[in-house]
Amino acid sequence: MSLTAKLVKYPHPSLRYPARPITTIDRGLRLLAGRMLEIMYENRGLGLAGPQVAAPIHIIVMNFEGDHTQKEQECVAINPVIVDRSGSQDGNEGCLSFPELFQDVRRAKKVVVRAYDLEGKQFEMECTDLPSRLWQHEIDHLHGQLFIDKMSPVGKLGSREMLKEFEREFRGSQKRGTTPSDAELLKQLASWTMPDPGPIL
Ligand code: CO
Numbered sequence: 001m002s003l004t005a006k007l008v009k010y011p012h013p014s015l016r017y018p019a020r021p022i023t024t025i026d027r028g029l030r031l032l033a034g035r036m037l038e039i040m041y042e043n044r045g046l047g048l049a050g051p052q053v054a055a056p057i058h059i060i061v062m063n064f065e066g067d068h069t070q071k072e073q074e075c076v077a078i079n080p081v082i083v084d085r086s087g088s089q090d091g092n093e094g095c096l097s098f099p100e101l102f103q104d105v106r107r108a109k110k111v112v113v114r115a116y117d118l119e120g121k122q123f124e125m126e127c128t129d130l131p132s133r134l135w136q137h138e139i140d141h142l143h144g145q146l147f148i149d150k151m152s153p154v155g156k157l158g159s160r161e162m163l164k165e166f167e168r169e170f171r172g173s174q175k176r177g178t179t180p181s182d183a184e185l186l187k188q189l190a191s192w193t194m195p196d197p198g199p200i201l
Pocket of ligand 1: 137
């Protein structure tokens, strides 16, 4: 993969492609994480998952305040898993791969997550409310699950037109040759490799 990683939008097949756990934490991965944070901030998001930049691996980046000046709110998580969840919360949710689409989604109120950081150190975090929602949304991405799957029936109905529009736009760009075909995109995902950071100079 090149460093030109960019945000993919629904219905790009990467969003449904099974991502794999990461086995090596190296400079290539750190480079990718940095680029993902950039993309997240450029688009004013709170979080971004590997599949959203067509990287089919278990990495997510987040900033719990969505504010690039608050680096202490930043979190890069490798192979994150939810080890405990409790309660429930309803709240509005969006996703950078679905620009302008917001709907209520029911999530666990509280989660305990376990993950590795970019130094390979395991950490555990307990969150409630918005940070908890964010972790659940981003971890879903790693398993090909999207917030449109979890909307209420009313939310799904209310999203139908926008989803159709995303489809039209994506298929249109494939017809024009701006975006490769699904078959080609799937081939790229299957042969995906970590970005090459180049020599240390
Ligand atoms: Co998302």
